[in-house]
Amino acid sequence: MDHATDEEFFARVFERVRPRVQELFKLYRVAPEDREDVLQEAVLALWRKRIQVRDYEAWLLSALRMECLRYRRRTGRQIYSALDESMLERLAAHGLGDADLSLHQDLRRLIRRLPARHQALIHLRYGLGLTPEETASRLGYRLSSLKKTTTRCLQTLRKQLGRHPSH
Numbered sequence: 275m276d277h278a279t280d281e282e283f284f285a286r287v288f289e290r291v292r293p294r295v296q297e298l299f300k301l302y303r304v305a306p307e308d309r310e311d312v313l314q315e316a317v318l319a320l321w322r323k324r325i326q327v328r329d330y331e332a333w334l335l336s337a338l339r340m341e342c343l344r345y346r347r348r349t350g351r352q353i354y355s356a357l358d359e360s361m362l363e364r365l366a367a368h369g370l371g372d373a374d375l376s377l378h379q380d381l382r383r384l385i386r387r388l389p390a391r392h393q394a395l396i397h398l399r400y401g402l403g404l405t406p407e408e409t410a411s412r413l414g415y416r417l418s419s420l421k422k423t424t425t426r427c428l429q430t431l432r433k434q435l436g437r438h439p440s441h
Contacts, residue, residue, distance in 0.1 A: 287330045302342035316341045384434045
């Protein structure tokens with residue numbers, strides 16, 4: 275391939291994976307000002323291995339995951355420190371990609387350590403996708419109590435995940 279063809283080829287590959295790239299940046303909490311550098315490292319790794327690679331899109335996403343993890347380690351940030359309802363809802367609502375699978379497995383393991391009523395709350399609210407009102411009704415909670423209990427569950431999971439060895 276000549277230089278112009280290489281650029282066009284990589285531009286097409288990137289366009290196809292752009293939505294997943296943005297998801298990975300959000301999942302790994304890569305600061306907006308650092309995203310271009312992290313992506314550039316992954317693209318450079320792909321460029322170096324381009325002759326050996328069969329599936330450029332999958333390889334680029336895999337390399338980007340590794341670069342995001344390196345970024346997390348360099349910046350000393352915890353991927354799990356921002357565990358909140360939206361992350362649980364996203365994990366419950368969408369099919370799991372490779373990047374999400376490890377987090378999902380960690381969460382399931384830690385949720386099993388919660389008291390049974392808290393496990394039921396997490397299952398109903400995020401596993402089955404019930405509204406807070408439906409969840410409160412099923413568990414016999416007042417809505418205000420459910421919200422407080424949910425907050426406590428999330429705090430407990432955040433603490434446990436913070437102590438949990440990462441990748």
